[in-house]
Amino acid sequence: MTSSPNDPGPPVRGLTYTMATILSVVTILLGYAVLDVADAAPGVLTLTAPPPPAPTETPGTRTLPVVAQPTPSTSVGEPLPPLAGDAEAPTAEGVTRALRPVVALPALTDSALVVRDGQSGEVLFDADGSELRIPASTTKLLSAAAVGQAFAPDATLQTVVQRGAGSDEIVLVAGGDSLIDPGKGDPEAVAGRAGLADLSDQVAAVLEKAGQRSVTLRVDESYAYGPGVAPTWDASFRPSGITGAVAMLGLSSQRATGGRVGPADPVAAVRDLFSRQLERRGIDVRLAPRGTPSVATPTAPASSSTPSATASPGTPAPTPATAPTPAPTAGPGSVLGRIVSAPVRDQLALALTDSDNALTEILARQASFRSGGGTTFADTGAWVVSQVAALGIDTTGVVLRDASGLSRENRVRADLLTRILVLGYDGKHAVLRRALDGLPIGGLTGTLDDRFTGADSDAAGRARAKTGTLTGANALAGSVVDDDGRLLVFAGMVAGAGTTEARAALDRFVATLAACGCR
Known part of the structure; x- marks a missing residue:
């Protein structure tokens, strides 16, 4: 068969297609190289380091700057002089x-x-x-x-669970700590020093040792009880995250900061999570109804310290560094679990x-x-x-x-x-x-x-x-x-x-x- 004058034949057509493909690939590679050098696309030619990953926020971590303290060997002579004479x-x-x-x-x-x-x-x-x-x-x-x-310089706040009046009743006592971590506490943190999961572990262990698998949970809100928002505040302040509701019990993960809206009822949020944590540990929980507590006499949780009448404002009062796991006890008021906050001075x-x-x-x-x-x-x-x-x-x-x-x-x-x-x-x-x-x-x-x-x-x-x-x-x-x-x-x-x-x-x-x- 003879070929048409307009038909170059299979070898020539294949070469043409191959050249076109190579030119296309080279063009793409050159274009990408230009973008790479211009830092518009990632690659080995990029001149600028890639941006760092987006910051993350972990509830309960230290939020205050950590600065290494000088030692006598690295400081000027003691006592230290004023900043300037x-x-x-x-x-x-x-x-x-x-x-x-x-x-x-x-x-x-x-x-x-x-x-x-x-x-x-x-x-x-x-x-x-x-x-x-x-x-x-x-x-x-x-x-x-x-x-x-x-408050004394080393004063802390504690959250306690104790036995109630009924044989099956336990009481979660609000003690002023609004920075409780929902999980494990971090001993180096300010927000999240005390952990609700730690409290749940303590209480569940004591109840199980006593052979008790079903309880009624009540909340004692008598300590410093008061309204959640002020009548002189704009009505939009809490719903917009400018402030959270004021309560003597709260979670660090629900702080109203940076425009993040906190719960309308922080105490209920803690109570409900604590109840679920106990149930995951094999304890059946029934929630007792809440009422407005009657507050007659100012009292403070037992482990917190306040300046004595005779102590100077700078005199520290002893407070526990960690809360010991309570021993199994019985009777109204006996402690089933306790967690301790960061010092009040650090919270301030x-x-x-x-x-x-x-x-x-x-x-x-x-x-x-x-x-x-x-x-x-x-x-x-x-x-x-x-x-x-x-x-x-x-x-x-x-x-x-x-x-x-x-x-x-x-x-x-x-x-x-x-x-x-x-x-x-x-x-x-x-x-x-x-x-x-x-x-x-x-x-x-x-x-x-x-x-x-x-x-x-x-x-x-x-x-x-x-x-x-x-x-x-x-x-x-x-x-x-x-x-x-x-x-x-x-x-x-x-x-x-x-x-x-x-x-x-x-x-x-x-x-x-x-x-x-x-x-």
Whole structure:
């Protein structure tokens, strides 16, 4: 057969197809190589390291920064000297001169600003610091000072299960710990130090040894019982995750922080999970109905410690480091299981780091209760003011309707905030001092992790402060180490400016102090 002039024949056609395939593959490989070099696609030619994996969150892990402590062999001679000597102290004239362009910012038109020397307490700058203003979340500084008066430095909170009045009744006693891990406790954690699964293991073991396989579970909520939300709070605060419900029992995995919404009834959430855990351990559980507890006399869980009437505020009271497994016992009130929280001072530090409104209210309420005060939000706020006054600080005109700062009816002075900070840093109030360690660090942690950048970076890593934000009311109060190594404390309260503008102006205020060396 002869071929058509237009037919190249099988060998030529196969070669053509093969060449086309090779060219296509080469084109694809060259294109991918270009994308690879441009870091638009992964590969051996990529010039930029791949991004790190997305962060994960594990309930119950340590949330406070861990910093290795210096030892005598790596530190300067003891006793340690002050941050800076008296010769390095700034002057009021120097601070005023440095802050002059800052206080002229439009956002600070309606503001109260105070600066003190952190070592002497001397006022270095005061612009309307005696005016009563909405403190927002800087209220937590007052609450930390008050809670430190009611709890010993090493005080912890315990959650107990004991036998009830009936032979088949067991009682879960709420003891103020709202940071219980739903599983095993972590002895190194603040949120999650105590574990509900550990409590379930203890109780189930005692019941099984006694030959008891069926129980009725009741909850004792008489300790520091009070309302879950304040009447002066916006109705949207709890449903939107701005705060959780205030209760003396709760799970660390259900904290209302970062906009995460917590349960409307934290006590029921703990009770129901505890019931399910017992059932998985072979115990049949019936839930007793709940009622409003009658609270007549302030009492505290037995293992928690409070300062004695004769002890100084800095004297530690003994508390168990771990809860021993209880021996099998019988009779009403006998203990079947016990778990112990992280120290209150560490919980306070966590509350300041995360600006945790519910946790602050929970600690302040039980502190008021232990001291004989009331347990409504207004009662707790009034108790906080009384305890600040007991520290020798003038509280004339100060009003608190809560302990967290969510109430717009709160009124505090900037000069009062700086007085509390000076007291906290003098080392004589152990719980308050530890709480101040939890203040967010500029540019690094908590509510300051994205602030003090750019032109304000002089204060990054050097400023520790409590933020405060409500619509039309912004505040910042804390400390900063200036260029001469001197500790300064400050408070700024701003009204009538947008949140973005107010924050930027307050950051400039602190950054100016950091770079000042104002002598």
